Amino acid sequence: MHSGKRFxxxxxxxxxxxxxxxxxVLATIPTVLYYLGVTFISFPWQxxxxxxxxxxxxxxxxxxxxxxxxxxxxxxxxxxxxxxxxFGYILRDTLNFRNADKVNKMFKRHYAWLTxxxxxxxxxxxxxxxxxxxxxxxxxxxxxxxxxSTIDDELKKYLSDDELHYILSKxxxxxxxxALQSKDLAEAYAQGDINDFQWTQINQQLVKFTDxxxxxxxxxxxxxxxxxxxxxxxxxxxxxVFVPFGLIKxxxxxxxxxxxxxxxxxxxxxxxxxxxxCFHTLDSVGEASVNPFEGSPNDIPITQISRTxxxxxxxxxxxxxxxxxxxxxxxIVM
Numbered sequence: 001m002h003s004g005k006r007f008x009x010x011x012x013x014x015x016x017x018x019x020x021x022x023x024x025v026l027a028t029i030p031t032v033l034y035y036l037g038v039t040f041i042s043f044p045w046q047x048x049x050x051x052x053x054x055x056x057x058x059x060x061x062x063x064x065x066x067x068x069x070x071x072x073x074x075x076x077x078x079x080x081x082x083x084x085x086x087f088g089y090i091l092r093d094t095l096n097f098r099n100a101d102k103v104n105k106m107f108k109r110h111y112a113w114l115t116x117x118x119x120x121x122x123x124x125x126x127x128x129x130x131x132x133x134x135x136x137x138x139x140x141x142x143x144x145x146x147x148x149s150t151i152d153d154e155l156k157k158y159l160s161d162d163e164l165h166y167i168l169s170k171x172x173x174x175x176x177x178x179a180l181q182s183k184d185l186a187e188a189y190a191q192g193d194i195n196d197f198q199w200t201q202i203n204q205q206l207v208k209f210t211d212x213x214x215x216x217x218x219x220x221x222x223x224x225x226x227x228x229x230x231x232x233x234x235x236x237x238x239x240x241v242f243v244p245f246g247l248i249k250x251x252x253x254x255x256x257x258x259x260x261x262x263x264x265x266x267x268x269x270x271x272x273x274x275x276x277x278c279f280h281t282l283d284s285v286g287e288a289s290v291n292p293f294e295g296s297p298n299d300i301p302i303t304q305i306s307r308t309x310x311x312x313x314x315x316x317x318x319x320x321x322x323x324x325x326x327x328x329x330x331x332i333v334m
């Protein structure tokens with residue numbers, strides 16, 4: 001997540017510079033050919049303008065869908081924050097006077113669940129963008145914690161050796177950690193440490209965690225539909241290629257009867273570049289937000305949120321040696 005006031009203009013230009021090079025070539029070639037006398041390559045601008053309207057609609061649709069996925073992901077982690085705090089003080093006040101060790105164990109297991117979930121959500125998918133040169137280069141400005149350590153090392157902080165070995169043998173580790181929480185609650189209920197109402201109340205919190213995990217996994221494992229994504233790419237490409245051919249004659253006529261006759265033709269290059277860059281960058285912005293857990297600078301800061309939850313819950317147990325909050329690096333926080 002970008003935590004600054006805005007992305008700087010230089011950042012945007014550097015982020016899209018590879019596209020700018022290509023767009024510049026696409027604008028220059030027809031202009032030079034027209035100048036050399038190949039005038040038949042100019043097209044009427046009206047059909048291209050109609051195509052541009054269609055492209056604007058479909059790019060806008062994609063950006064709206066991308067923002068919806070991003071905002072839903074943020075709502076999911078907002079719910080995890082609130083539910084974790086509720087789970088913490090309900091569990092503490094229900095079991096702490098009878099079995100403080102179990103409370104401490106279940107708190108740590110919850111930190112492990114947060115850790116396992118964020119590692120699972122940061123796994124790469126073949127439709128995500130972090131493998132492209134554009135995103136790889138920008139990723140050098142910040143650090144993705146899940147790429148700097150292993151889940152084994154992170155879970156060691158919270159689980160016993162037996163539980164760690166058991167969890168690492170499972171495919172969906174976050175799910176199995178919730179299952180262990182439920183098992184411990186069932187044992188506490190069977191031993192009479194909690195009554196029917198308390199068991200139900202705490203179990204409802206585990207159900208909420210399972211629901212939120214499933215919602216996050218749905219966004220992670222279901223990409224923006226490929227049919228919409230593909231048609232956007234194809235229409236945008238066609239529009240970008242044809243824009244210089246549609247504007248070239250208009251710029252050439254602009255100088256008729258003036259001192260700038262034949263020179264205004266060259267305005268086609270910067271103006272075509274500007275128009276196509278605007279459309280391409282709008283599409284790139286949508287693409288940068290469509291996968292909110294991939295590790296991009298527009299991601300939901302699930303590592304920071306997980307650390308905040310851990311600090312809050314440890315504070316509930318009056319622990320003194322609290323972990324430090326995760327700070328932004330170059331205005332990017334994961």
